[in-house]
Amino acid sequence: MDPELQRRYRQLFRFYDVQxxxxxxxxxxxxxxxxxxxxxxxxxxxxxxxxxGLLLGTYAHESERRDLNHDGVVDELEFVDSHAPVVQAFLGMRPQAEAFIARAAGAFFDCLDLDCDGVLEVGDLEAYAAAYRKPTEGIRANLARMLAAFALPPDRLPRQVFLTLVEQYWFDPSPDVPGRWLFTLDCPTDASC
Known part of the structure; x- marks a missing residue:
């Protein structure tokens, strides 16, 4: 698996590790x-x-899928390694994988989109980070730099752009894709937070 994707999955693991x-x-x-x-x-x-129930069922399913040694918890190595078949499936069946991302990540988008307008606001993303007990200070600046790559206003994340960022984060190891910042919480060096 590409080292950049491994780095992102380790970053995501630390984001998810509430405790x-x-x-x-x-x-x-x-x-x-x-x-x-x-x-x-x-x-x-x-x-x-x-x-x-939907969220708990999804988290339970994903945890079970990632628990490679079946001990009831997922450690960082299991988490990273569990992505290898997902990446392979994405590369081998891209149209089906993109349809799955649209359904799965799209449904998650809907869980965050409190006003149901098809756009996530900064507050929606801050609530997501806060649910994981993560700092929220850098979210606005990181969102702005991701949206700048799409020539969009800095504080409104449309559904289709969200899906593109998710796909980039999970599957595109390129060093210049804006999706690489999706779970970055630190304030960018060129911004004041």
Whole structure:
């Protein structure tokens, strides 16, 4: 697997590791995230009838798929290694993989898009990071630099651009794709946060 993709998957693992204990589990990391994301929809119509159940089911499925030694938790090596067949599938069946990304990442986009307007605001992304107990100070600047690559305003992330960024982050090791910054929380050196 490409070293740049491995670096990104390690970065993503650290983002997901809410407890900071070097392992991922539904109970230890993802349950509170799912609860926080579902709670944002309180007193609103959700895009899914049982959003909490959907999120918990998705996190459970992904954790089980990544738990290569079946010990109930996913460590960083398992997390990174579990992406190898996904990358291979993407390369071998690109049209089907792109359709899957549109469905899966698109559904996740819908979970974050609180006003259902097809655009994520900075607050939507900050709520996502906060659910993982991550700092939010650099999100606005990182979003602006990603959107600048698409000649878009700095604070509104349209669904199709989100899907492109997700695909770039997960599958395109190029050093110049804006999707490489998707889970970057630090303030860019050329911005004040």
């Amino acid at each position: 900071g204990d070097g392992s991922l589990s539904v109970e230890g990391d993802f349950q509170q995230v799912a609860e926080a994301l579902a709670a944002r929809w309180q007193h609103r119509n959700t895009p899914f009838p049982d959003m909490l």
